[in-house]
Amino acid sequence: MKRFLQKVLFYIIIIFVIVFIFDLFIFPNNNNQMTQKFRLLQDTNPTVLVLGNSHLFFGINPDSSSFNMINVADKGRKIETDYIILKENISHLSNLKYVIIPISHYTLYSFKIGVNEKRVYYNYYNLKDYKQSILENSLILNEPFRELIKGLIFKDKQISRLGWRANAKIYDNNINETKLRVTQMETQINNINNIKYNLEIIDKIINICEIHKVKLIFITPPYHPDFYIYSSKKSALFIEHTLDSISVAHNNIIKIEGKKLGIYNNKFYENSDHLNVNGAALFTKKIDSILKLN
DSSP, X not given: OHHHHHHHHHHHHHHHHHXXXXXXXXXXXXXXXXXXXXXXXXXXXXXXXXXXXXXHHTTOOGGGXXXXXXXXXXXXXXXXXXXXXXXXXXXXXXXXXXXXXEOSHHHHHXXXXXXXXHHHHHHHSOOGGGOOOHHHHOHHHHSOHHHHHHHHHSXXXXXXXXXXXXXOOOOOOOHHHHHHHHXXXXXXXXXXXXXXXXXHHHHHHHHHXXXXXXXXXEEEOOOOHHHHHHSOHHHHHHHHHHHHHHHHHOTTEEEEEGGGGOOOOGGGEEETTEEOHHHHHHHHHHHHHHHHTO
């Protein structure tokens, strides 16, 4: 019996060691979307770095730019994470001249980052600021095992070699969906604490760019005209005034207002607040033209 228990204990230890190795050294290096973007930060030296959430992830295509540009924006990314990614990487990006970040409802109103988001950025972007407990940051205990294995074997081919992704779907004037999107984005407009916190993070981004003599491009993403129709004037004015006050106070900031770029047609949008493939090509070229003047 004693010998049997020793064997069981031995195999348990072996399994634990294997799980430990996969969790700490194998799965964090998977070929998923996030690890591919992190490798772009490590392996390239761009002139233009695109950060932010899905508005720029789908909206700016480095392959359509004349600049040496990479897009490491991601769906649902909060401004706090943009700051930490920039802080951890800006020193080794010796050719960096421009950093592009969206200023939108999501940027200003979103909550602080949660446990699940911290986990994936800790593992896939090596962000030590997001270190939590072993249990909270464990991939194998918290993420779908099938996806971890899939990411280990297959490379995510949805994004381009420079980090961009969008699709060819064309906006079909789905007003109910548009109203829902507007409502979801504006529910936090009265949460002063969230706005204050996110503005503090923006100040940190401005400061780090000033220290490294990098120009900061703040963009309000272009939305379909339907989005502006059903969003509140209070929210739109607040974002506009916030962007104005930030850009006036700092010499290293260039502001780009998506609403004024003339991207109105359905054929450029996937939905009311995200550009499609054609829209991204047009938006990127318009940004190019502005950067060449600065």
